[in-house]
Amino acid sequence: METTKKRVARRQRHMRLRKRISGTATKPRLSVYRSNAHIYAQLIDDTDGHTLVAASSLEDGLTKGDDGKTGVARQVGARLAERATQAGITTCVFDRGGNRYAGRVAALAEGAREAGLDF
Numbered sequence: 001m002e003t004t005k006k007r008v009a010r011r012q013r014h015m016r017l018r019k020r021i022s023g024t025a026t027k028p029r030l031s032v033y034r035s036n037a038h039i040y041a042q043l044i045d046d047t048d049g050h051t052l053v054a055a056s057s058l059e060d061g062l063t064k065g066d067d068g069k070t071g072v073a074r075q076v077g078a079r080l081a082e083r084a085t086q087a088g089i090t091t092c093v094f095d096r097g098g099n100r101y102a103g104r105v106a107a108l109a110e111g112a113r114e115a116g117l118d119f
Contacts, residue, residue: 014098021095022046028053030080030092030112030119032105039073039104041080041112043092053087055080073104077111084117091118 023029028043042054057072059079065071084092099105113119 010098012098014095017095017098021093023093023095025052027091027093028089029095030109030117031095032097032099032108034097034099034104037069039069039076039108041076041108043080043084043089052089053080053083055083067107070104070107073107074111077108077113078115080108081112081115081117084112085115090116094119 021029023044023046025045025047028045031042031044033040038057040054040056040058043052044050045052055076057069057076059076062072062075062079067074084090094109096105101109109119
């Protein structure tokens with residue numbers, strides 16, 4: 001019962017955020033989804049409804065190390081930023097997906113910023 005309430009509350013926060021945030025082809029939306037075990041990020045062009053670039057913690061080559069899931073989130077952000085620069089994308093709008101900007105979500109954002117993505 002408590003899990004359902006949390007899920008519904010996160011979804012409502014995300015919908016409130018999505019009223020104000022929208023991505024275009026030149027400045028896509030960096031959408032973050034965080035599950036208990038993994039983290040997923042994608043750059044989305046909302047005008048066409050297409051995902052331009054994506055990265056997740058399920059990909060090969062990501063190691064936990066000493067930082068655990070937070071370190072993996074930083075690596076996912078860096079990998080997403082590298083793919084974005086290869087696709088010619090330098091700026092984006094950050095969509096935290098209804099989650100707090102802390103922990104793994106913040107680490108993903110920091111990793112993307114360090115790798116050259118501006119938002």
